[in-house]
Amino acid sequence: MIKRKCCSDLISKHLFSSSDICSTALIEPHFTECISRNQETFRCWWSPGSFHNLSSPGALRVFYLKKEPPTSQWKECPEYIHSNRECFFDAHHTSIWITYCVQLRTQNNITYFNEDDCFSVENIVRPDPPVSLNWTLMTISPSRINYDVMVNWESPPTADVRLGWMRLEYELQYRDRNTTNWEAVTRGLVVIIIMMSSVSFCFLESPVHLTLVFVFGTVGILILIMLIVISQQNRLMIFLLPPVPAPKIKGIDSELLKKGKLDELNFMLSSGGMDGLPIYAPDFYQDEPWVELMEVNETEDVDSGEKEDNRGSDTQKLLGQSQPVSQHINISCSNSISGPDAESAQATCYNTDLPEEETLMLMATLLPGQPDEEETSLDTVERSSASETDERQLIQTQTRGPQTWVNTDFYAQVSNVMPSGGVVLSPGQQLRIQESISAAEKETKKKRKESEDSEESEERKQKEPQFQLLVVDPEGSAYSTESSIQQISTPPPSSPMPGEGYHIIHPQPVEPRPAATTEVNQSPYILPDSPQFFAPVADYTVVQDLDSHHSLLLNLPSHQTPPPCLPQHPLKTPMPVGYITPDLLGNLSQ
Amino acid sequence: YILTVSMPLDCKEEPGSLTRCPSISQEKLLDRVIHHAELIYRVSEESCSLFEEMFIPLPLRLQSNQAGFACITKTLPIPSSKSEIEQISDKWLLHSVLMLVQSWIEPLVYLQTTLDRYDNAPEMLVNKTKWVSEKLVSLEQGVVALIKKMLDEGTFTTTYNEQGLFQYDTLPDMLESVMRDYTLLSCFKKDAHKMETFLKLLKCRQADKYNCA
Numbered sequence: 141m142i143k144r145k146c147c148s149d150l151i152s153k154h155l156f157s158s159s160d161i162c163s164t165a166l167i168e169p170h171f172t173e174c175i176s177r178n179q180e181t182f183r184c185w186w187s188p189g190s191f192h193n194l195s196s197p198g199a200l201r202v203f204y205l206k207k208e209p210p211t212s213q214w215k216e217c218p219e220y221i222h223s224n225r226e227c228f229f230d231a232h233h234t235s236i237w238i239t240y241c242v243q244l245r246t247q248n249n250i251t252y253f254n255e256d257d258c259f260s261v262e263n264i265v266r267p268d269p270p271v272s273l274n275w276t277l278m279t280i281s282p283s284r285i286n287y288d289v290m291v292n293w294e295s296p297p298t299a300d301v302r303l304g305w306m307r308l309e310y311e312l313q314y315r316d317r318n319t320t321n322w323e324a325v326t327r328g329l330v331v332i333i334i335m336m337s338s339v340s341f342c343f344l345e346s347p348v349h350l351t352l353v354f355v356f357g358t359v360g361i362l363i364l365i366m367l368i369v370i371s372q373q374n375r376l377m378i379f380l381l382p383p384v385p386a387p388k389i390k391g392i393d394s395e396l397l398k399k400g401k402l403d404e405l406n407f408m409l410s411s412g413g414m415d416g417l418p419i420y421a422p423d424f425y426q427d428e429p430w431v432e433l434m435e436v437n438e439t440e441d442v443d444s445g446e447k448e449d450n451r452g453s454d455t456q457k458l459l460g461q462s463q464p465v466s467q468h469i470n471i472s473c474s475n476s477i478s479g480p481d482a483e484s485a486q487a488t489c490y491n492t493d494l495p496e497e498e499t500l501m502l503m504a505t506l507l508p509g510q511p512d513e514e515e516t517s518l519d520t521v522e523r524s525s526a527s528e529t530d531e532r533q534l535i536q537t538q539t540r541g542p543q544t545w546v547n548t549d550f551y552a553q554v555s556n557v558m559p560s561g562g563v564v565l566s567p568g569q570q571l572r573i574q575e576s577i578s579a580a581e582k583e584t585k586k587k588r589k590e591s592e593d594s595e596e597s598e599e600r601k602q603k604e605p606q607f608q609l610l611v612v613d614p615e616g617s618a619y620s621t622e623s624s625i626q627q628i629s630t631p632p633p634s635s636p637m638p639g640e641g642y643h644i645i646h647p648q649p650v651e652p653r654p655a656a657t658t659e660v661n662q663s664p665y666i667l668p669d670s671p672q673f674f675a676p677v678a679d680y681t682v683v684q685d686l687d688s689h690h691s692l693l694l695n696l697p698s699h700q701t702p703p704p705c706l707p708q709h710p711l712k713t714p715m716p717v718g719y720i721t722p723d724l725l726g727n728l729s730q
Numbered sequence: 731y732i733l734t735v736s737m738p739l740d741c742k743e744e745p746g747s748l749t750r751c752p753s754i755s756q757e758k759l760l761d762r763v764i765h766h767a768e769l770i771y772r773v774s775e776e777s778c779s780l781f782e783e784m785f786i787p788l789p790l791r792l793q794s795n796q797a798g799f800a801c802i803t804k805t806l807p808i809p810s811s812k813s814e815i816e817q818i819s820d821k822w823l824l825h826s827v828l829m830l831v832q833s834w835i836e837p838l839v840y841l842q843t844t845l846d847r848y849d850n851a852p853e854m855l856v857n858k859t860k861w862v863s864e865k866l867v868s869l870e871q872g873v874v875a876l877i878k879k880m881l882d883e884g885t886f887t888t889t890y891n892e893q894g895l896f897q898y899d900t901l902p903d904m905l906e907s908v909m910r911d912y913t914l915l916s917c918f919k920k921d922a923h924k925m926e927t928f929l930k931l932l933k934c935r936q937a938d939k940y941n942c943a
Contacts, residue, residue, distance in 0.1 A: 180812045209804060235810040236927075237920050262923055303942055304930025305812065307768070 166190050168252045169200050169244045176265045178298045179306055181234050184217075184227045184242055197222035200244045204229075207239040207258075214243070236261050267308055268296035756879050760936065763872040764929045767827075770865050771922035777858045778915045784852060785908050801917035803833050808924065815931060823928050824877050830921050831870045837914060838863040844911055862918075869925070 167189030176182035184202065188194040202217035204227075217227035227242075239260050243253035270293040278288035291312060299306045313322040369376060754762075782791055808826045809815045815823070842859055845851045877883055934942035 208810070231811065231813050234812070236812065237924055238810050260920065262920070303934045304764075305927060307926075307930075 169194055169246075170252065170254065171242055171244070171257055174242065174259060174264050176234070176261050177268055177296075178300060179236060179262060179265050180231045180300070182229050182261055182264060183221075184229075186225050186227075186244055194246060197225075198247075200246060202227040203243050203245055205241040205243075206235065207241065208235070234261055265306070267299045267306065270295055270308075270310060271297065756876075757936070759872065759876055759879060760929070760933055763869065763876055764926070764933060766865060766869045766872060767922070767926040767929050770862055770869060771919070771926045773858050773862050773865075774915070774919045774922045777855055777862065778912075778919045780852060780855045780858070781912060781915050784850070784855070785848070786912055790909070800913055801920065802837060802914075803830060803917065803921055806830065806833065815928070820932060820935060821881055823932050824873060824881065827925050827928050828870070828873045828877065830925050831866060831873060834918055834921060835863070835866055835870065838866060838918065841911060841914055844907070 169186060169188045169191055171184055171186045174182060174184040186200065186202065188200060194200050197220075202220070203214040204217065205212055205214050218230060218233045219228040220226075221228055237260060239258055241253075241258040243251055243257065245251050272292075272294040274292055276290045276292070278290050280287050293310070295301045295308055299308055301308055312325040314325065315322045806826075806829050808829065809818055818826075838859065842856070842863055845856050845859060931942065
């Protein structure tokens with residue numbers, strides 16, 4: 141760009157102060173400005189400087205050089221306008237994107253040339269101002285303070301914008317009438333200018349604003365979600381990752397269970413440790429896990445997230461929470477509850493190795509001894525499931541082998557079995573169990589209806605009454621490990637053995653008869669909350685074995701058809717103590 | 731703000747083929763190409779100013795205009811006046827643009843590498859030159875597609891990126907190297923302006939052949 145010669149050049153080149161030098165120095169003839177209005181033509185103006193003798197027209201000549209190949213030589217100005225000391229380059233002589241250099245020559249060929257006087261036309265474009273600037277009042281606010289005004293204008297006629305030869309950008313400026321400073325309006329806004337005392341603006345939604353809105357909205361939503369998560373953390377965690385129940389007895393240190401300090405444990409559970417066991421309260425079994433097992437739980441599948449809970453859960457959780465045990469342990473088999481898909485669901489039951497292993501591990505921690513093989517119980521489970529099609533199955537596995545069972549003196553005992561299908565665990569808990577069983581029945585009914593038509597289900601119910609067996613430990617630990625509680629289908633019930641007080645439970649729509657509980661008073665308490673729990677009771681019946689029809693054999697017949705996997709259970713023969721052992725229970729599933 | 735002119739250049743619509751090539755109308759394609767060119771010019775202008783501020787001492791700045799004689803594309807037969815431009819055909823307009831685009835792809839890549847050698851090259855400058863380099867490739871694709879559409883010429887691989895246009899010799903003198911880079915940027919800015927102008931003229935002609943002369 142050509143700049144005003146004198147001062148700027150001196151300053152830039154010689155670092156002198158401006159005014160003094162300019163006033164005294166000899167100013168050569170020079171070009172003052174070269175401008176193109178439309179990028180098609182351009183003009184250059186010159187000044188003789190202090191050489192006043194050269195101010196007459198024609199005294200100074202303009203020569204220009206176009207730096208383009210092949211030749212570049214100085215040519216004279218195509219058109220002079222001497223009155224203006226102007227040289228006009230028309231379109232024919234104007235090339236864009238090519239460097240021009242201009243110089244002044246006197247008649248004597250004295251050349252005044254500055255290297256800075258070279259330019260490219262597109263760099264010296266200064267378009268004309270827009271024309272037809274106009275404004276229109278659009279709306280007036282009710283308060284009559286703000287006004288909406290539309291300002292419009294047209295591009296200068298000299299600039300060939302239509303052709304695309306020039307691209308013009310405009311900036312709208314405004315000022316108050318009393319002031320002299322013009323303020324610019326930012327691009328992208330619709331400006332409202334008021335020609336009165338106040339000025340107001342109306343902003344269009346520029347893309348920047350939308351982006352900000354989106355960003356802030358997203359951030360706000362995220363913060364809200366975070367707050368919800370934090371406030372409902374506990375509930376969410378339970379919802380997402382249901383804690384794995386571990387066997388637990390309130391008041392008993394889980395360490396005792398782990399390390400197998402049976403004597404201490406027994407002491408604690410005996411009257412000596414009464415204080416520490418709040419479980420004697422009748423309400424204890426309100427949420428007792430194993431009672432829940434009798435209910436059909438539509439629980440969600442175990443997802444991998446639960447494994448972490450399983451690992452970390454300790455025995456405290458078991459007693460503390462009602463749901464988890466049944467939930468957790470049943471979860472792997474909850475699919476089997478739904479009727480039509482029972483088979484496939486059962487497959488998933490057994491294929492979910494890890495949850496089952498977790499439960500097994502839990503069991504292992506509770507019971508002293510070494511972890512035993514798990515396939516045995518799993519096998520029995522499989523066998524039982526194979527025989528069933530769409531029966532409900534609450535399948536529990538148990539790690540303990542028979543030896544450990546025996547060694548720990550933990551045994552399970554069913555004091556009485558209600559004809560209604562309930563298991564009498566202790567006199568005080570009859571009612572509760574009846575309730576739970578009736579609830580289970582109702583759910584059974586519900587599920588039956590859901591699966592196939594009710595007729596079939598009724599029939600099936602008649603044909604294969606379900607059998608519930610609860611294994612409880614009457615002595616020792618105050619909990620019944622969810623060792624093997626299985627529901628299996630049984631043939632038509634055999635008549636209750638007289639004097640045995642032992643019944644096969646049929647979860648038929650028969651309300652539990654309270655009368656059946658009368659016998660219970662004689663039977664020992666099984667549930668650990670009863671004070672009589674610790675008295676070793678001999679008056680109980682024991683399920684010796686299952687016959688081929690899946691009925692409980694209280695007195696074993698002479699012959700037995702050993703099931704295929706029975707050899708795995710060396711203690712299949714009736715035990716002299718009459719305990720129902722887990723392996724027996726495992727056999728029950730056949 | 732940043733458009734991607736993505737066209738499947740190899741897309742051939744065979745009769746009976748199930749897949750249809752995504753097609754774009756000629757007007758839209760031209761608009762996108764023009765937008766590309768506008769952005770490239772704007773960014774190149776900013777890059778040139780940045781470079782000038784950072785690395786070019788004041789006395790040397792005005793000499794940039796003289797550098798127009800040293801631009802690498804000076805040998806290309808490209809019209810330089812409005813009257814000339816108005817006279818050439820659409821085909822030559824497009825081919826001129828293509829020539830320019832292809833000539834500058836390699837030098838811009840080189841410019842990116844040289845900027846790394848500067849001690850305090852501002853990141854914005856580096857980013858801008860990188861952006862321009864990338865968009866130039868897109869522009870090339872767009873122009874090729876435009877040529878194919880408007881002129882019905884098949885895709886051709888002839889490029890104008892001749893070897894003689896650009897030399898990679900490293901100058902020993904730092905100042906000379908800087909000046910050369912500065913010249914490179916200025917020349918590119920100029921040529922970017924050319925591309926934009928040519929394409930806009932082409933658009934005017936498409937819309938109204940007679941008034942756009």
